[in-house]
Amino acid sequence: MKGVTVLQSGGSNQMELADLSVPESGQDDLLIKVHSAAVNRTDIMTREGKAGYAVNPILGVEVAGTVVEAAGSGSFSAGDRVMGLVNGGGYAEYAVMPANRAMKIPDSISSAEAAAIPEVFLTAYQTLFWIGKLQKQEAVLIHAGASGVGTAAIQLAKQLSDAKVIVTAGSRRKLDFCRELGADILINYKEQSFDEEVLKATDGRGTDLILDFIGADYWDKNLASIKHEGRWVLIGVLGGSELSKVNLMPIMSKYIQLTGTLLTPRSDSYKAELSKDFAEVVTPYLEQGKIRPVVDSTFPVEKVHEAHQHMEDNQNIGKIILNIASAEA
Amino acid sequence: MKGVTVLQSGGSNQMELADLSVPESGQDDLLIKVHSAAVNRTDIMTREGKAGYAVNPILGVEVAGTVVEAAGSGSFSAGDRVMGLVNGGGYAEYAVMPANRAMKIPDSISSAEAAAIPEVFLTAYQTLFWIGKLQKQEAVLIHAGASGVGTAAIQLAKQLSDAKVIVTAGSRRKLDFCRELGADILINYKEQSFDEEVLKATDGRGTDLILDFIGADYWDKNLASIKHEGRWVLIGVLGGSELSKVNLMPIMSKYIQLTGTLLTPRSDSYKAELSKDFAEVVTPYLEQGKIRPVVDSTFPVEKVHEAHQHMEDNQNIGKIILNIASAEA
Incomplete structure (x- = not known):
């Protein structure tokens, strides 16, 4: 699969769309076919070697996509549309997400919009x-x-x-x-x-x-x-x-x-509890359109350098989204 | 009555034991015959003109004594031994305390010890x-x-x-x-x-x-x-x-x-709630001697200058108490 890694800590030119193995999902994980991932400041800090807590060589901390393998999870099945935080690995065709932090995507919301939800x-x-x-x-x-x-x-x-x-x-x-x-x-x-x-x-x-x-x-x-x-x-x-x-x-x-406070370095259990509470309280507002994700712009993953540059220029209103599905085309 | 006022903001020599009127207590107050008052850093700041929130010309924010007039208070009667925070006016023979923050003194505790309790x-x-x-x-x-x-x-x-x-x-x-x-x-x-x-x-x-x-x-x-x-x-x-x-x-x-946080500048209602909660939870420990007030030293009110100096020398362990009853002798 295609995925974005960093050659050497530094500027956006250090990012590379590489050929990588599909990640392995464990007993409590979902394997997700990623449609969209969002760009975060934490990705830029990771790219620059300044975040200090990234372990996954693939960038990206949030995705929206479709469940491919649900292992032992009772709540999700293959084919479900889900969004949520990942422990790195978001800028890729496939990503692993602990099942207890996945959130179902309301039908009215596109994948690009859904990827704009979790982190912010x-x-x-x-x-x-x-x-x-x-x-x-x-x-x-x-x-x-x-x-x-x-x-x-x-x-x-x-x-x-x-x-x-x-x-x-x-x-x-x-x-x-x-x-x-x-x-x-x-x-x-x-x-x-x-x-x-x-x-x-x-x-x-x-x-x-x-x-x-x-x-x-x-x-x-x-x-x-x-x-x-x-x-x-x-x-x-x-x-x-x-x-x-x-x-x-x-x-x-x-x-x-x-x-x-910070969110990205928090524990798996913290993220699971927060996601659960958020989904229960806020999903009705998302379904009714009373609360909406804000997408500034969408870039194909091949243009990830431009996407990072756009965030660093500080002109965006709302989220910058990478369209990952296009990497297959 | 005798009471300690400040001539001019400054050192401990600015304190004077003056002849003053007995303060008037309102509908929700207790008038207390003061046996003991404790010295606090806030008194020193008030003396130096640095506290900024003292309105009572008489120093002192906590006392132990005997109720003289209980007005409309349902919980206290004349003769009850009480301790608590006052809004200034503690270094005097009589002081006014809002009834809803007064605390009964356990029999096993002397007035000097009781005056060492409220503020700290x-x-x-x-x-x-x-x-x-x-x-x-x-x-x-x-x-x-x-x-x-x-x-x-x-x-x-x-x-x-x-x-x-x-x-x-x-x-x-x-x-x-x-x-x-x-x-x-x-x-x-x-x-x-x-x-x-x-x-x-x-x-x-x-x-x-x-x-x-x-x-x-x-x-x-x-x-x-x-x-x-x-x-x-x-x-x-x-x-x-x-x-x-x-x-x-x-x-x-x-x-x-x-x-x-600070305690002295808090509102009357805050002090009332805090005193009530404290008295409910901690009085049994005081009665059983599991928790005890710590008195460093006791000075007659005429030696209030020495008492302040002792606190400023920073050698005390626990509270410095003024014996007010002696002012009558």
Whole structure:
């Protein structure tokens, strides 16, 4: 089968579409014929040798496809359309997925759309609800609103919690898209001071929850934007991980809870539980079209270099998808 | 009545034992004849003009005494011995306490001992259980083990959760005392690297919970001492509040939860709920002598300057108590 491996840690030119053996699936796995895989920042970090936890030589952590072998799994049979997280190996014609984290794809959703769901929606779900404990009608500040996780988080916060959704993004085009997904307060961080806008939007109280993909660059403004006893979930450091000065007093005097998290390096059992909870709660919304995956663009797997470059250019709204089925043609 | 006020923000010589009016108690208050009040760091900060939330001109946030007037309170009558937090006004012959946060004093406990209970035990209880969610037999790292909150936390963690209690302190005398209270692992931070000792004591996993009164000075070693998904509660900055360099990556990759808290500036309703929960759970342990207040020394209120100086010298193990009743003599 065809699959994308990395010659040497480095730029996108280090990726190669190679001839590889079909992977072996174990007793508790599904072997999946992959139709679509999505590109993630973690793939770029793995390609660059910076992720530190990838063991599979084939890139890719999420797929949508059709079950080929279901081994001892009671819940799935050959022919079922499934989506979910894989432990690497996604950019390939066949991939192995632990059966207990596979999710059935609603009929109304294409494979390309389905591949856009697992990583960003599970991350947003974990962050908003498992860690962030978002309550009905609370205010949530979502940075990078037009990113993959951002677009998922806006919809989940709005549909599941009727939250006041406050987003930041760097262009009118991105903010307009966030509004279409349900965001209430749109802040262009290039033109406005987001902490001032958050305080205006919350009658001076501050936001109940922050989803922070940015890290260092937004530290002080996040501190100013959060309410007393607010929760702040750190899930990315796109704005740097090194702070040159931190004052611990406001964390103490505002009773702030700051929690760090990542999804990809989590245990198999964690991913299984999260996928199960997510599928139970969110599948009805997907079936009814109230929540929708956001696909920015689709590339044939042969153009994986361009797909990575497109993500690195930071112009995408939503997910970048690789069409794997085309590799057979 | 006699009461201690501050002439001008500054050193301990700014405190004055003045003649003042007995305070007026409202419908939901108890008027208490104060026998003993305890000295707290927050009193020193108030004296120095640094606390920022004191409104009562009389110092002191916790007392033990006898109810004089119980107004509409159903739970207390004149003559009852009570202890609890007051909103300032503790260093005086009479003090006002909201009735819903008063706690009855077990017969076996003297007034001086009872005054040593509220602030440090409620803080330790809040930090360990309400915020830190300490579970049975988890490991907890308690810095400043011989401090007021430290000595309370050691006993609560051991008696209520059978935790593995790891403490740091700066002398053999202090560590021996921590052992008597039930601490399992004793670390002299002046002679040992506490993170290495914590990892040794937890088979390399790290501690489930950290009670951090230190802040900046211990930041990096706390990060190294905590386990994956560990909880870290920041309740003091004795080692400074300014960090000159912070890397956010370990917070994210270890899924750490850092929560800041303070007790004194919390709302009346928060203090009432906390006092109620604490009294229900811990009173039996106090009655049976399984948990005991730790009194370092007692000063007559006329020697309040010496009492403050003693705390600032940092040589106390447990609480410093002012004997107020003597002011009448």
